[in-house]
Amino acid sequence: MNDKLQLPNLDYAALSPMLILFGVACIGVLVEGFVPRRIRHGVQLSLSLLGLVAALVMVIRQGSKDDVVTAQTAVAIDGPGLFLSAAIIVLGIVSLLLIGERSLETGGAFVAQAAVTANTDADRDQAARTTGATEVFPLTMFALAGMLLFCTANDLLVMFVALEVFSLPLYLLCALARRRRLLSQEAALKYFLLGSFASAFFLFGIALIYGYAGQVDFKAIDTAIQNSANDDILLYVGLAMLAIGLLFKAAAVPFHVWTPDVYQGAPTPVTALMAACTKVAAFGGLLRLVYVGFHRTEWELQQVLGTVAVITMLVGAILAVTQTDIKRLLAYSSIANAGYLLLGVLSVSERGLSSSMFYLVAYGFTVLAAFAVVTLVRDADGEATHLSRWAGLGRRSPLYASLFTFILLAFAGLPLTSGFTAKFGIFAAAIDAGQTWLVIAGVVSSAILAFPYLRVVVMMWLSEPGETTPAVSIPGAMTAAALVIGTVATLVLGVAPSVLIEATEHAGIFVSK
Amino acid sequence: MTAADVLLAALGAVALGAGLLVVTTRHVVRAGLWLVVTLGAVAGLYLVLSAELLAWVQVLLYVGAVVVLLLFAVMLTRAPIGASDDLDRVRWPGALIGAGAGAGLVALFADAFHWSRVGLPAPGTAEAIGGAVFRTWVLPFELVSVLLLAALVGAIVVSRPDISAGPRSDSRPDPRGR
Numbered sequence: 001m002n003d004k005l006q007l008p009n010l011d012y013a014a015l016s017p018m019l020i021l022f023g024v025a026c027i028g029v030l031v032e033g034f035v036p037r038r039i040r041h042g043v044q045l046s047l048s049l050l051g052l053v054a055a056l057v058m059v060i061r062q063g064s065k066d067d068v069v070t071a072q073t074a075v076a077i078d079g080p081g082l083f084l085s086a087a088i089i090v091l092g093i094v095s096l097l098l099i100g101e102r103s104l105e106t107g108g109a110f111v112a113q114a115a116v117t118a119n120t121d122a123d124r125d126q127a128a129r130t131t132g133a134t135e136v137f138p139l140t141m142f143a144l145a146g147m148l149l150f151c152t153a154n155d156l157l158v159m160f161v162a163l164e165v166f167s168l169p170l171y172l173l174c175a176l177a178r179r180r181r182l183l184s185q186e187a188a189l190k191y192f193l194l195g196s197f198a199s200a201f202f203l204f205g206i207a208l209i210y211g212y213a214g215q216v217d218f219k220a221i222d223t224a225i226q227n228s229a230n231d232d233i234l235l236y237v238g239l240a241m242l243a244i245g246l247l248f249k250a251a252a253v254p255f256h257v258w259t260p261d262v263y264q265g266a267p268t269p270v271t272a273l274m275a276a277c278t279k280v281a282a283f284g285g286l287l288r289l290v291y292v293g294f295h296r297t298e299w300e301l302q303q304v305l306g307t308v309a310v311i312t313m314l315v316g317a318i319l320a321v322t323q324t325d326i327k328r329l330l331a332y333s334s335i336a337n338a339g340y341l342l343l344g345v346l347s348v349s350e351r352g353l354s355s356s357m358f359y360l361v362a363y364g365f366t367v368l369a370a371f372a373v374v375t376l377v378r379d380a381d382g383e384a385t386h387l388s389r390w391a392g393l394g395r396r397s398p399l400y401a402s403l404f405t406f407i408l409l410a411f412a413g414l415p416l417t418s419g420f421t422a423k424f425g426i427f428a429a430a431i432d433a434g435q436t437w438l439v440i441a442g443v444v445s446s447a448i449l450a451f452p453y454l455r456v457v458v459m460m461w462l463s464e465p466g467e468t469t470p471a472v473s474i475p476g477a478m479t480a481a482a483l484v485i486g487t488v489a490t491l492v493l494g495v496a497p498s499v500l501i502e503a504t505e506h507a508g509i510f511v512s513k
Numbered sequence: 514m515t516a517a518d519v520l521l522a523a524l525g526a527v528a529l530g531a532g533l534l535v536v537t538t539r540h541v542v543r544a545g546l547w548l549v550v551t552l553g554a555v556a557g558l559y560l561v562l563s564a565e566l567l568a569w570v571q572v573l574l575y576v577g578a579v580v581v582l583l584l585f586a587v588m589l590t591r592a593p594i595g596a597s598d599d600l601d602r603v604r605w606p607g608a609l610i611g612a613g614a615g616a617g618l619v620a621l622f623a624d625a626f627h628w629s630r631v632g633l634p635a636p637g638t639a640e641a642i643g644g645a646v647f648r649t650w651v652l653p654f655e656l657v658s659v660l661l662l663a664a665l666v667g668a669i670v671v672s673r674p675d676i677s678a679g680p681r682s683d684s685r686p687d688p689r690g691r
Contacts, residue, residue, distance in 0.1 A: 008648055022659055029666055071652040115674040135670045142663040149656070161653045165660045172667035211625070231625040 011070035014062055014077040017055040017085055018152075021145035024051030028138030037131075041108075044137035045100040049093065051141065055148075056089045067511040069154055073217040076154035076288075079507035083357055084151040084284040091276040091364040092144045094482045098269035098372060099136060103476030105382070107131035109267045109375070110176045111184075118181035127178055136173060140273065143169040147277055151284035154292075154513075155217035156206045156242070159285060163202065163249070166281060167195050170274060174266040179382035187265025194248070194258045202245025208238030218293035219512050225296045239294060243304070246289065249282035252342060253312040256335045260323075263331035268383060271327060272371035275334050276364035283341050283360055287353060290345055292510045298348050305346040306438050313339030313445035320452045326374055326385045329452055330367070333411055336449050337363055340442055344426045347433035354504035355425030361500060362418035362493050366410045369486025372479055373404045379470035387456065392465025397472040401460045403487055408453040410490045413446055418493030425501070520561045528554035536607070539596040545583045552576050564637035 012019070028044055035043050059082055067078040102108040110132030116123050146166030153159040175188030210216055212234040213224035225235065248255040263271045290301060316336030323329040337359075344356030377384050377393065377400075384390070394401040410417035423446065427439045475483060493500055531550035538544050552575040559568035635641060646654050 006648060008651060010652075025659075026662065029662065032666075072649050074650075074652045113674050114671045133670055135666055138666060139663065139670075142659065145659075157650065158653045158656075161656045161660065165656060165663065168660060169663050169667065172671060175671055208621075231627070233621060234625040237621055 008072045009070065011068050011077075013058075014065075014068045014070055015075065016058040017062075017089070018145045018148040020051055020055045020058065021141050021148065024048060025138045025141035025145060028141060032135060032138070040134045041100070041102065041131070044134045045096070048096055048100075048137045048141055052089050052093045052096065052144070056086060056093075059086045059089065067513075069511060069513040073154050073219070073513070074158045075149070075152050076292075076511050076513065077152055078509075078511035080287070080353060080357065080510050081152040081284075083504065083507040084280055084360070085148045087357070087361045087364065088144060088147045088151065088277050088280050088284075091280065091361075091368065092140075092147075092273070094365070094368050094485050095269060095273040095276060096137075096140060097478040097482040098272055098368070098375065099140060101269070101375070101476050101478045102131075104375060104378065104473050104479065105178065107178070109178055109269050110136050111178045111181065114176055114185075116181075118185065123181060127181075132178060133176060136176060136270075139169040139173055142166075143173070143273070144277065147281035147284075150281045151288070153285065153288070154219075155215075156209060156221075157216050159289075160199070160202060160206060163199060163245070163285075166278070167199070167249070170270070170278065171195060173270045173273075174262055176270075177265065177267040180265070183265040184267070185265075187262045191258055191262045198245045198248035198255065201241045201248075205238045205241030205243075205245065208234050208241065212238060218288070221293045222296065222512065225294070235297070236300065239297065239301075240304070242289065246282060246286045247308065249278065250286060250338045250341070251279075251282075251335050252308050252338045253315045253335065256312070256316070256338075259335055260328045260331040263334070264325060264327045264385070268327070268371050268375045271330075272368050275330070275367040275371065279334070279338070279341075280360045280364060283338075283345065283356060286345055287356060288510055291348065291353060292512050295348050301348075302346045302433075302435070305342055306435065309339045309342035309346065309438060310441045311339075312336065312342060313442055314448075317445040317448040320449055323452065324387050326387055326390065326456070329387070329456070330370060330374075333449065333452075334367065336445060339445065340423060340426055343430040343435065343438055343442060346438075347429045347435065349429060349433055350505075350509055351432055352426075352429040353509065354501070354507070355422075355429045357504045357507065358493075358497070358500055359422040359426055362422040362490070365486045365489035365493070366407055366418060369483055369490060370404070370407045370411070372475075372483040372486060373400055373407065375479060376400060376472050376475055377470055378473055384468075384470045387459065388466075389468055389470060390456065391459050391463035392469050393459075393472070394461035395465050396469055400472045403483065405457050405460065406487065407490065408457055410494070412450040412453045416491075416494045418490045418497070421494055421497040421501075517561055521558060524554045524557040524561065527551075528558070536611075541587050541597070542584065545580055545587065548583070549576055549580050552580070563633055566637055566639045566642050 024047060028047060031040060031043055031047065062077060063079075063082050063086075067076070069076045099109070106128070107130055112126050112130035112132055114133070116126055143166045146162050146164075146169070150159060150162035150166060153162050171188055171192040174191055175185055177184035206216060209221060212230050213221045213228065215221065215224065224230075228235075244255060248258075251259045263275070266274065294301060313336050316332050316334075316339060320329055320332035320336065323332060341356055341359055344352045344359060346352075347355075374383060374385065377390065379389075393404075406417070410419040413419040413423045423442075427442060430436075430439050430442070528551050531547045531554065534547040535544045535551060538547060552571060556568045556571040556576065559565075559571060
């Protein structure tokens with residue numbers, strides 16, 4: 001062994017987006033300690049936004065360079081990786097606008113002291129008066145940086161660490177809702193316990209794959225699948241366990257049970273962050289795993305993932321029909337959308353990759369706009385999420401009801417919205433890959449899923465406003481900006497999708513080194 | 514049958530038996546102490562397999578820190594020290610899942626490796642592992658520290674009752690004061 005330790009070659013320019021975000025998160029922790037409480041929120045918010053913009057600039061600068069695999073084989077910065085990183089950063093900026101909003105409720109959407117016992121006088125007092133915790137900003141930054149790493153991780157071990165880095169802050173953020181503390185705490189605990197369980201499966205899967213291939217990086221696994229003498233049973237059991245860990249994060253049936261409870265209990269801005277960014281990260285990781293590491297098991301993968309996709313689409317759509325809470329409805333819709341995305345994953349083709357990436361971005365913007373509207377419909381007790389309270393909203397505030405109608409139509413996949421373009425791309429890729437029966441199931445579930453969306457639309461416009469119908473708050477500048485960005489993106493990606501489609505196709509394929 | 518095989522089998526039996534006692538005993542404290550035996554036997558297995566550093570880390574972290582933490586938790590909370598009947602849950606589901614997972618793993622490995630003999634890799638000395646951690650795995654290693662920082666911040670946020678209590682005022686603050 002050498003006397004001098006030889007460090008691996010680190011390409012700092014390629015790693016800079018996630019390094020910037022990790023740096024900003026660490027500075028945010030220091031800000032908590034040293035900046036006076038009065039100005040802390042403003043400092044944290046501008047610091048986080050600046051960091052995200054800087055990271056986006058670095059991603060775009062890296063876009064014109066060649067693909068690199070750096071830190072030995074740990075991180076692969078390639079076309080799809082950069083595209084997904086940029087998507088996470090942009091969606092993260094919009095979610096951060098929602099997280100930073102403080103004009104809708106005194107002190108923002110987050111609780112000041114999470115340890116105060118729920119439903120006591122102290123709890124009611126702090127819900128009404130105190131300003132929320134500003135630690136949410138560093139935690140969000142940690143989560144976003146972890147997501148960037150997850151999309152570009154080139155071996156299973158880095159992937160596992162990244163999975164934990166972005167999950168842990170999300171578990172914590174779920175527990176910080178200002179109102180309905182018990183629901184929020186329950187959501188966080190449920191997410192944490194089930195998430196750790198899924199992580200354990202993922203880790204066990206890594207061990208089995210290591211037993212099979214003798215390596216954990218995707219290229220070596222691919223080579224081992226080609227010419228390993230080991231029994232394939234290790235490979236398949238290991239792959240199944242990896243899939244359980246990833247499908248849990250992606251909220252696919254039968255690993256979806258946490259989704260409605262967590263979406264409902266978490267503070268709405270955090271729900272928006274999870275629905276948009278976590279989805280991109282989870283599917284980004286799944287895409288790289290399947291396309292680089294395990295594409296030679298395509299045939300078996302398509303059987304299993306195809307079954308999961310069909311169940312996910314149908315169960316998500318059917319259970320969405322029975323929901324009476326808008327956040328739970330959006331959760332089941334997110335589950336069904338995970339099913340559509342799985343179609344893109346199991347196509348295992350260039351077209352499948354580009355259409356999945358388009359879908360992730362289109363869905364992310366729409367879902368952010370949807371949750372932005374949810375934060376606005378509120379009364380004295382916070383957000384009014386029960387669907388009966390939304391009856392007659394069209395009469396009370398036609399503008400927001402129209403916006404929400406447009407968003408729901410985009411979810412349903414009507415033409416001239418991004419939902420249509422995205423679904424069309426995914427289904428076309430799946431038909432190319434010969435998965436016609438999956439596409440039929442997808443179309444059927446889309447038709448079922450249109451029913452709950454249209455029911456909300458009918459409720460908003462055709463019912464008389466009752467006494468309990470809340471007024472819609474005037475949004476602060478940041479929520480308004482998030483809402484406008486989300487809605488405009490939904491419209492533009494529906495009317496003129498060619499720019500983004502070209503970008504997804506230009507991104508090319510995953511690097512395999 | 515070499516001496517290593519005999520040692521592996523003996524240590525494995527000790528780990529398994531002690532593990533069984535951890536879940537069947539009625540004393541919380543005894544369960545913790547049986548856990549020491551289990552984890553110690555597993556450390557012994559690592560030693561036989563020539564992974565020295567791993568064995569000592571196992572002793573330091575699991576036998577040393579985790580079990581001591583567990584016993585402190587028992588002492589600091591008002592958990593019963595003597596035998597308690599409410600420790601036991603319904604046994605069948607647990608036994609079924611445990612035995613099923615164990616049998617499944619045995620079948621999986623027996624099927625995958627067909628009793629083939631695998632040569633021992635290079636001994637896992639501190640030098641070798643340190644080199645690997647700081648050469649091949651330096652990025653994930655550094656990221657684990659980021660994860661710990663996030664966990665620390667999070668632990669403070671969810672547990673400390675007096676933190677970030679903002680300015681209290683009876684009047685509604687300036688709605689645009691973000």
